[in-house]
Amino acid sequence: MSSKSESWGSRVGLILAMAGNAVGLGNFLRFPVQAVQNGGGAFIIPYLVCFLLMGIPLLYIEWASGRFGGKFGNHSTPYILDSMVKGRVLKYIGVFGIFTNVAVAAYYCYIESWTMSYVYHSLSGTFEGMSQTGVAEFFNSYVNVAESTTGIPYEAVIFYILCLILNTFILSKGLGGIEKVAKIGMPLLILFGVILAVRGLTLGTSGASDLFPDANAWDGLNFLWTPQYSSLLDLKVWMAAAGQIFFTLSVGMGTIHCYAAYIKPKDDIALNAVSAGFMNEFVEVVLGSMIVIPIAAGYLGLDWIIENAGFGMAFQTMPYLFQQWGPLLAALGGLFWFGLLFFAGITSSLAMGTPWMGFMRDEFNWNRNKGAWSFGALILIMGLPTVFFYNQGVFDEYDYWAGTVSLVVFAMFETILFSWIFGMNKGWAEINSGADIKVPLLFKYIIKFVTPILLIIIFLGSLFKPINNDWSGNFASLFSGNGWNLDNGSIIKTLTHAGIKEQIAMATDNQVIQ
Numbered sequence: 001m002s003s004k005s006e007s008w009g010s011r012v013g014l015i016l017a018m019a020g021n022a023v024g025l026g027n028f029l030r031f032p033v034q035a036v037q038n039g040g041g042a043f044i045i046p047y048l049v050c051f052l053l054m055g056i057p058l059l060y061i062e063w064a065s066g067r068f069g070g071k072f073g074n075h076s077t078p079y080i081l082d083s084m085v086k087g088r089v090l091k092y093i094g095v096f097g098i099f100t101n102v103a104v105a106a107y108y109c110y111i112e113s114w115t116m117s118y119v120y121h122s123l124s125g126t127f128e129g130m131s132q133t134g135v136a137e138f139f140n141s142y143v144n145v146a147e148s149t150t151g152i153p154y155e156a157v158i159f160y161i162l163c164l165i166l167n168t169f170i171l172s173k174g175l176g177g178i179e180k181v182a183k184i185g186m187p188l189l190i191l192f193g194v195i196l197a198v199r200g201l202t203l204g205t206s207g208a209s210d211l212f213p214d215a216n217a218w219d220g221l222n223f224l225w226t227p228q229y230s231s232l233l234d235l236k237v238w239m240a241a242a243g244q245i246f247f248t249l250s251v252g253m254g255t256i257h258c259y260a261a262y263i264k265p266k267d268d269i270a271l272n273a274v275s276a277g278f279m280n281e282f283v284e285v286v287l288g289s290m291i292v293i294p295i296a297a298g299y300l301g302l303d304w305i306i307e308n309a310g311f312g313m314a315f316q317t318m319p320y321l322f323q324q325w326g327p328l329l330a331a332l333g334g335l336f337w338f339g340l341l342f343f344a345g346i347t348s349s350l351a352m353g354t355p356w357m358g359f360m361r362d363e364f365n366w367n368r369n370k371g372a373w374s375f376g377a378l379i380l381i382m383g384l385p386t387v388f389f390y391n392q393g394v395f396d397e398y399d400y401w402a403g404t405v406s407l408v409v410f411a412m413f414e415t416i417l418f419s420w421i422f423g424m425n426k427g428w429a430e431i432n433s434g435a436d437i438k439v440p441l442l443f444k445y446i447i448k449f450v451t452p453i454l455l456i457i458i459f460l461g462s463l464f465k466p467i468n469n470d471w472s473g474n475f476a477s478l479f480s481g482n483g484w485n486l487d488n489g490s491i492i493k494t495l496t497h498a499g500i501k502e503q504i505a506m507a508t509d510n511q512v513i514q
């Protein structure tokens with residue numbers, strides 16, 4: 001059995017593991033789509049403000065809470081919170097920090113398994129000579145498990161199981177295994193990312209293919225990076241920006257607490273937390289915006305992107321665009337792109353396994369093997385509905401509850417607990433103990449007042465999300481006596497059966513991507 005004093009092998013290992021936890025599919029698949037759907041340059045300012053006022057504070061709160069709990073031999077959020085507020089029922093809030101991971105891992109590992117399969121298909125030349133529609137249809141038949149016209153029967157299920165076995169095996173090796181994967185995966189991810197970004201930036205300004213002679217790779221970048229102030233008053237853009245910050249930094253989940261619980265009590269967190277956080281932001285805003293967007297803009301044009309922005313761009317469009325480079329470079333492009341996504345994914349899904357393992361160890365003294373394989377089995381059971389009913393909106397349901405709502409709820413409670421119940425003076429001392437940098441005092445006040453207030457606003461905002469996400473229209477309607485119409489995606493409406501049914505119907509309609 002692992003000893004209670006297990007800890008990270010080195011500082012580099014810790015930072016890469018934490019950065020690997022944060023850098024994930026969210027950086028490459030979610031960020032560009034959120035940015036495009038929320039007006040490009042209009043999204044960036046709220047996004048950066050949310051990073052400063054909620055992202056960094058939550059990183060500090062979670063790193064500090066985790067290292068604090070670790071001193072008492074605790075490795076999961078219920079126990080870590082218990083060590084901070086002895087004897088109070090608040091520790092049950094920590095259950096969020098286990099549940100969320102299991103539910104997110106179930107659909108996250110499914111996408112991760114697609115990246116494995118797509119590496120295989122890119123190398124074996126499956127996409128050679130396929131039209132854009134052909135590549136898109138390949139994806140549709142891939143996720144339509146029973147149909148499985150991609151050659152291997154039940155291919156999606158097979159890759160999903162392989163992916164889970166791989167995750168479970170690495171988890172069973174403990175922190176050392178996670179550290180090793182991060183040390184190999186993160187540098188490769190950055191290398192692949194830089195190569196693809198350079199390709200994106202050199203596609204030029206005059207239609208990379210004769211298909212759309214006006215297409216211009218730089219249009220995509222200009223769209224993202226020209227700030228627009230008009231949307232600063234649009235609550236919808238702020239909510240989307242905050243949601244992206246939570247998801248991308250992996251805050252509000254419990255994974256950071258768990259990783260931080262293995263930091264030695266006297267080691268720095270102040271510098272490490274921002275280093276890992278900034279590494280994630282570099283990969284997100286630099287690499288995340290310089291691959292899909294300029295490459296798609298170069299071949300298909302900006303209008304196409306704005307119209308088709310979605311998750312499918314990565315799987316339904318990229319393999320086709322790579323084909324324009326000739327067979328050899330297309331195979332390499334596919335290897336780099338899906339390989340990058342795979343490393344981004346696995347270093348994050350490993351993080352999602354640790355809260356469960358830590359809890360089973362704290363509560364039942366389970367060893368690593370038992371912890372890891374029970375996690376794998378649980379994810380398999382929870383994930384099969386997303387695999388078999390992908391086209392029926394199950395996936396979106398998981399993402400909504402686990403990947404969106406639950407993060408905000410947990411982040412709100414843990415912030416209040418840290419700054420007001422544990423107490424901000426104690427909290428500040430904890431953040432600064434062993435610190436290798438001086439954290440600006442301003443953050444003490446941000447963490448105490450600004451972060452919790454913003455989180456409460458966002459929580460209320462998602463409870464009462466108005467119809468069509470039209471905030472100004474609904475405020476006008478409210479003040480003119482016409483009431484407030486809840487959106488089907490608002491938590492309140494979703495909690496009623498009708499909301500769920502309508503949402504699933506909508507998800508099914510939107511499902512298939514151009």
Ligand code: PHE
Nearest residue numbers: 022024025026247248250348
């Ligand atoms: N931050 C990861 C991403 O950007 C997702 C993640 C969330 C990982 C929560 C671990 C925990 O993809």
Ligand code: NA
Nearest residue numbers: 022023024248
């Ligand atoms: Na991320």
